[in-house]
Amino acid sequence: MPSTTPPETSHRIALGDAQIAYLLRRSRRRTIGLSIDQRGLRIAAPLRARLGDIEKLIQEHANWVLDKLTQWRERPLPEKLAIADGTRISLLGETWTVAFSDIGRQRWQFAGRTLYLKTAATVDAGKLLEMALREKARTVFAERLGLHAARLAVDTPPLRLSSARTRWGSCAHHGGISLNWRLIFMPLDIIDYVVCHELAHLKEMNHSPRFWSVVEQLCPDWRSRRLELRQLGRQIPQF
Known part of the structure; x- marks a missing residue:
């Protein structure tokens, strides 16, 4: 049930x-x-x-x-994450385990809160993990963009993944939206806040009161989510 x-x-x-x-x-x-x-x-x-x-x-x-x-x-920033068989990471607000495994032709696979990586002596585990997480991020972000764009009655904009160190997202004048792939480490409601923030720029390309009213239309508790984003941002693992 x-x-x-x-x-x-x-x-x-x-x-x-x-x-x-x-x-x-x-x-x-x-x-x-x-x-x-x-x-x-x-x-x-x-x-x-x-x-x-x-x-x-x-x-x-x-x-x-x-x-x-x-x-x-005031806690120090997270140390560089050492990727090993059994490493645990937080994805979408849930704990996942990284497992090194022979999974056939695939290089990675998400299943049952486990991320299987097919590693080899010539493969950097950190780079392979990032590639897997970027793929996951693109899938999740595209889905959330489509969902919230429909709520705003606008076409789903093109999505680009960003690696920016200081910005979680941006909206270009031509309508394309960039989202930091590291948002995949955040809970889904925080990702939704960033998505709604950037989509609101399709209506108001500024941070005026009218812009924030659009954000509030999509995400009524955006203030608390923004504060949480700032708190969680310091805990994003580095690897």
Whole structure:
């Protein structure tokens, strides 16, 4: 049977002078729990807990939350990822395992949360992994572009993968959209925010209030997703 557990939802709360994004997941638990990880503030709450009660608890623990978030932000950038049989990576918000395997003529294969790579003495595992992830990124990004372009009632624009170090996406005047292939390491809702942001430029080639109203039409909680993108950006693995 399909799960009826509500998905995580994005929210924001003011703690002192800071606007803090948090992810809320409801389940059949009895208490409200707070945790901090690479995605930021995470809240686990009972199904019937009132949002006001949840945010009151967050306010009561504001100093702890702000201290822990500061510790995460000040963590050193990830070291270069050593690719080996059994390496674990986060893709689309889920943990995948890299496995070296003889998979016939294919050079890589995604199956059951495992990414199989066909390595050889003459093949750099890091380069092979990047090629596999770029292919996955192109497939996922093209699907999300098509989905959200239809919602905006525009033609699906041409897609180009970018390797930019400082930009997650861009929209050219001719209508083509570039998306950083490293977004594949992000949860799908964060990828959707970047896609919606760039698609909004097809309507408004600027960052005016009208532009942000288009973004909000496609992605009502874009503010919290943008904050989460900034938090997760420091955790992207290098290899």
